[in-house]
Amino acid sequence: MAAIGVIALNTFRESLRDKILYNLLLFAGLLIGLSVLLADLSIMEHHKIVADMGLAAINLTGVIIAMFVGISLVNKEIDRRTVYTIMARPISRTCFILGKYAGLSLTLFVNVAIMLAVFLLTLWLYHVPIGLAIFQAVGLIFVELLVVTAIALFFSTFSSSMLSAILTLGMYVIGHLTTDLKSIAGKSPSETANMIMNGLYYLSPNLEAFNIKGQAAMGISVGSDYLALASLYGFAYAAVLVTGACLVFQRRDF
Amino acid sequence: MERIVNAIVIEKLTKTYASGWLGRPPFVALSGLSLTVERGEIFGFLGPNGAGKTTTLKILLGLVRATSGTAMLLGKPAGDVETRRKVGFLPESPYFYDYLTAEEFLGFYGQLAGLTRTEIAPRISALLELVGLVDARSRQLRKFSKGMLQRIGLAQALIHDPELVILDEPMTGLDPVGRKQVRDLILSLRDRGKTVFFSTHILPDVEMICDRVGVVMKGRLLASGRVEDLLRQGHTQSVEIVCQDFNAEESATVRSYATRILQQGRQCLVVLPNADLVDTLVTEIRQRGGRLLSVTPHKASLEDLFFPSPRHTTSDVPTAVLSGRPN
Numbered sequence: 001m002a003a004i005g006v007i008a009l010n011t012f013r014e015s016l017r018d019k020i021l022y023n024l025l026l027f028a029g030l031l032i033g034l035s036v037l038l039a040d041l042s043i044m045e046h047h048k049i050v051a052d053m054g055l056a057a058i059n060l061t062g063v064i065i066a067m068f069v070g071i072s073l074v075n076k077e078i079d080r081r082t083v084y085t086i087m088a089r090p091i092s093r094t095c096f097i098l099g100k101y102a103g104l105s106l107t108l109f110v111n112v113a114i115m116l117a118v119f120l121l122t123l124w125l126y127h128v129p130i131g132l133a134i135f136q137a138v139g140l141i142f143v144e145l146l147v148v149t150a151i152a153l154f155f156s157t158f159s160s161s162m163l164s165a166i167l168t169l170g171m172y173v174i175g176h177l178t179t180d181l182k183s184i185a186g187k188s189p190s191e192t193a194n195m196i197m198n199g200l201y202y203l204s205p206n207l208e209a210f211n212i213k214g215q216a217a218m219g220i221s222v223g224s225d226y227l228a229l230a231s232l233y234g235f236a237y238a239a240v241l242v243t244g245a246c247l248v249f250q251r252r253d254f
Numbered sequence: 255m256e257r258i259v260n261a262i263v264i265e266k267l268t269k270t271y272a273s274g275w276l277g278r279p280p281f282v283a284l285s286g287l288s289l290t291v292e293r294g295e296i297f298g299f300l301g302p303n304g305a306g307k308t309t310t311l312k313i314l315l316g317l318v319r320a321t322s323g324t325a326m327l328l329g330k331p332a333g334d335v336e337t338r339r340k341v342g343f344l345p346e347s348p349y350f351y352d353y354l355t356a357e358e359f360l361g362f363y364g365q366l367a368g369l370t371r372t373e374i375a376p377r378i379s380a381l382l383e384l385v386g387l388v389d390a391r392s393r394q395l396r397k398f399s400k401g402m403l404q405r406i407g408l409a410q411a412l413i414h415d416p417e418l419v420i421l422d423e424p425m426t427g428l429d430p431v432g433r434k435q436v437r438d439l440i441l442s443l444r445d446r447g448k449t450v451f452f453s454t455h456i457l458p459d460v461e462m463i464c465d466r467v468g469v470v471m472k473g474r475l476l477a478s479g480r481v482e483d484l485l486r487q488g489h490t491q492s493v494e495i496v497c498q499d500f501n502a503e504e505s506a507t508v509r510s511y512a513t514r515i516l517q518q519g520r521q522c523l524v525v526l527p528n529a530d531l532v533d534t535l536v537t538e539i540r541q542r543g544g545r546l547l548s549v550t551p552h553k554a555s556l557e558d559l560f561f562p563s564p565r566h567t568t569s570d571v572p573t574a575v576l577s578g579r580p581n
Binding site for chain 1: 312315316317318319335336337338339341342343344345348349350351353354358362363365366367368407410420
């Protein structure tokens, strides 16, 4: 167990020393700042625009970090052969994967916290009411990021960086369209199309379950039961993917 | 408790990489390789690039799974996680986490080996001293030269004071001074009772420091044993004879058995293919009124024995200065 912590902290330290991450955070800060400008230009719902854009900036930046850092987590170790010296130590491959995942989750947590702080400051400066809904929305964004990281990690254990990026991006897009897939499946006359759509619907994560940004921007919070259920769903989905990643990684030759 | 005599036991190890989707034939990296490394010895694992050395090392460390055969490390099957607590490893041309400083890097590997922070601190200082990187303690690895990376790599392999040290091409990328340091380090490890198993294609290093060697080629073990025993097996020894006032070119008999003849002024160098012909030539020289100046047996190296090339099949006398006779 200690090895998981050591690898997680090293992964976190790696991301802290990566300039790209700071650029992304700067990008998020600019987007949040831009929301004020856009709100000033619009004729109505100023508060909603500021909140909406701020949440979207946190979500977008978080997804970019989760996707691209997640993909490189394992691939970079193999390409650069750092994995040789790690795996030659008394740690199991499962510990390695869990450590990597924990490290990136910690990185995401810190990044989301920083973005949230900038966002709250912007809301406060612009006199936008800060309610529970904002924190709920950011909380579920973080759960979504945990799922996206797990997807990226899973694909990166058996495919190249490029293929992992395409597959993760595809899964992310499908994950936001699952309800549409279900309705298409119901309407399509083709049995094959129905099967494919239904298959995708049940296999893909329902990422829309974590999207409460719209109502949070209007100050409407969700019930704690929904919050708990959505979080549980996200954790379970991520756990299945991380387990899958561990199983695939167990069988890999380096 | 039973003392395990052998540090490494490999039996009939085979590794075949499956064919690609383009239908290429499977690649056989190892084919029935067997060898044993005893505790406390320096064992050199020799072979040209692509012979299967790295694959063998990777199987021993559990990085690659063997297709068939067995490999045991310190009495436990290769890949056993707990056994790795007693094993140190340096991969070939290592690339490490370049955002870490030398101190952080060694600390990280010490923690992975299960050492506590209080155990790690003195080990870091001692190892940085040992590999000559004390001044680079707080420098990030991205600012290290190739030779420095090789040395910090060696330090990480030794951070937990392992019983068995496995090194993949440890001399690669080092200058002559660095190579000597690594050789001395390997010898000092043996003096402390450690077992060192290292792969290399630089044969002089092996001849200098190894107790025993294994020679691998195309995934098969060609030979294994003590360096001197292997060298004794060779029948390719040549003898260089230098004489004076004797023109070997003028003797049809000498021309018939000599490998090379070089005439310079009054002196003549004759290279014989083996020691059996020395007496014959010496008699010939005396009969013709010549004087014998020196007889130098040219010992075959491991390279001559196992990896012959046109460069090494004859004596080290430069071809350009040799006279007439073809090989």
